[in-house]
Amino acid sequence: METSARLLRLLSLLQARRDWSGAGLAERLGVTTRTVRADVERLRSLGYPVHATPGVAGGYRLGAGAALPPLLLDDDEAVAVAIGLRTAASGTVSGIEETSIRALAKLEQVLPARLRQRVNALQTYTVPVSGGGPVIDADVLTVISRACRDRERLRFDYRDHDSAASMRDVEPHRLVSTGRRWYLVGWDCDRGDWRSFRVDRLAARTPTGPRFAPHEPPQGGFAEYVARGVSAALWAYRARVRVHASAEVVVQRVPPTTWLVSAIDEETCLVDAGADTPQLLAVYLGALDLDFDVIDAPELAAATRLLADRYARAAGGRHHAPLRAGSTGQSGSDQCHRRR
Secondary structure, three states: OOHHHHHHHHHHHHHHOOOEOHHHHHHHHOOOHHHHHHHHHHHHHOOOOEEEEOOOOOEEEEOOOOOOOOOOOOHHHHHHHHHHHHHHHOOOEEOOHHHHHHHHHHHHHHOOHHHHHHHHHHHHOOOOOOOOOOOEEHHHHHHHHHHHHHOEOEEEEEEOOOOOEEEEEEEEEEEEEOOOOEEEEEEEOOOOEEEEEEHHHEEEEOOOOOEOOOOOOOOOOHHHHHHHHHHHHHOOEEEEEEEOOOHHHHHOOOOOOOOEEEEOOOOOEEEEEEEOOHHHHHHHHHHOOOOEEEEOOHHHHHHHHHHHHHHHHHOOOOOOOOOOOOOOOOOOOOOEEEEO
């Protein structure tokens, strides 16, 4: 292998994994450890900060430098970056459209024809839907992400969904994106509990406050915490059902981020579902085409029985007077009803 080609291969290996032993690199490159040391010195002379640790357990690691050196990307990585840049150029984050386009132009200039065709095909046959969500200032996301990283308190002015204004003092932990909106999840110092905040409704005050020790994440993690909050705010009526299918199957059939699915075992899962009314929720659950049990939700159980009776009459089954809405048709002690 020629020296220039070997250097590129060495750089690609160092970028692909955090730590390498000298022997491991030598084996992958088909050279001696002495040649590896010489090639590392050549990379350093080109501006790549390759750190070496001596000793038996030592090795090499590619670090961060004062300037950004060239990166090596494989085919799939290059396509992913190009798609990401195109999405950013027309996405929900403002202030990065022009820089995204400039970076994309540089990348597409050096893309092989086969990869450029893949990227262009996606752009040609993808039609974005306008009005997908509020546009966020990139500087706001930068301030929040730095505060999360540095574990510094963040003070900001906030407007809730009723447009009521307040000043919040929060220990920021994570930014969560649902694809349409950005949320900050943090520990509210005044309320002593976790809270999520729509980023488009806050105006951060700088500089940031004192450092803090991070809290244990909320139950289920930060993304699930936001999903629970979004789901609770979206529907007027909520109920829990036990679905007789694996969580993996059910997740593919329920509205994303609005119904919460948790596994009970390999064959059943618990679904925290919502709709505007119990009647609509019964319809939605029937559309899953899966057996389910209603748990401690008499309104949903009554709506499910009413719907089942109506379907039976429509199919030419039982012919009798329809049940009145709100009538259970069974004793009040029956709190669990299965629809098949």
